[in-house]
Amino acid sequence: MLNQSFIFARGMTEELERALWAHGLTSWDLLRRHPAEAAEVLGAGRAQKLNEAVGEAQQALDRRDLAWFRANWPERELWRLWKGFCADAQVALIDIETTGLTPGYDQITVIGLSDGVVARAFVAGRPQPGDDQLEKFIEHIRSYHLIATFNGAAFDVPFIEKHFREAGFKFEMPHIDLLPPARSLGLGGGLKDMEKQLGIVRDADIKDIRGHEAILLWGAWKNGDANAYRRLTTYCKADCVNLRAFGETVWRRQWDKIFTPHAREVDFDRINGQQMSLF
């Protein structure tokens, strides 16, 4: 959970964070209410600095300062924002289809955008009824507080920002790229391979589509094949919707790895830190 993390503060390490959790300081609130205990773990100077950093983060969270989190939260720990940063419906799950791999040379054909329940497709050229013009994407994305992708740090985000560069568009909200945290759990391959490893299933008619086939489907649609259009947009939207279950699983497994084994619950008021009990 976001407000149980201290790793964002300068000078913090995973070891120190675990030591805080093991001493019962398992949230921002507990840390701020028990500075003496924090000083026991970190030393007075570092504890004071951490307290200030937590206060700054809490203020940024209260005023929904997305830019603060984008600038100050360590990239490799952004997956922690999955819980506690904003409502699920404010997390934009994004996937794109393109004509190739090179931003600036290849073109975006479809952008899929989902809140995890429903998905819409923003399509280049002439979208079919029910879908939106590609250019409408930047209007819709502004209402979200967090974006999540698979390998989006290297692919989707630079592609989208390059496409909308002339409109002055850049993502202002924090971005969770689910690929690195999934890999650190021992999952391998691309998104579809990882989904299989996690038991996440797709509809039968699109389950075998891979990225390179999206290029062929786009070409077929340009030649008038309406079924290719339907398969392409369905595939793109399914990639987005599935990111919800994928992200939930990755987050849960990560949290169970780093937090659950180390954290202890302590009733500071009752026993003055003399006795601990396991969660």
Place this chain on the structure above:
DNA sequence: GTGTCGCCGAATTATCGTAA
């Protein structure tokens, strides 16, 4: 005060793997 050592974090470099 000076020099050495070890530790830690930051910066740099090389390699890997994924996206369509």
Place this chain on the structure above:
DNA sequence: TTACGATAATTCGGCGACAC
């Protein structure tokens, strides 16, 4: 097939502890 971010490995610099 290319670009780019993540990761691991390596290097560098700052700092404190210690001995002389």
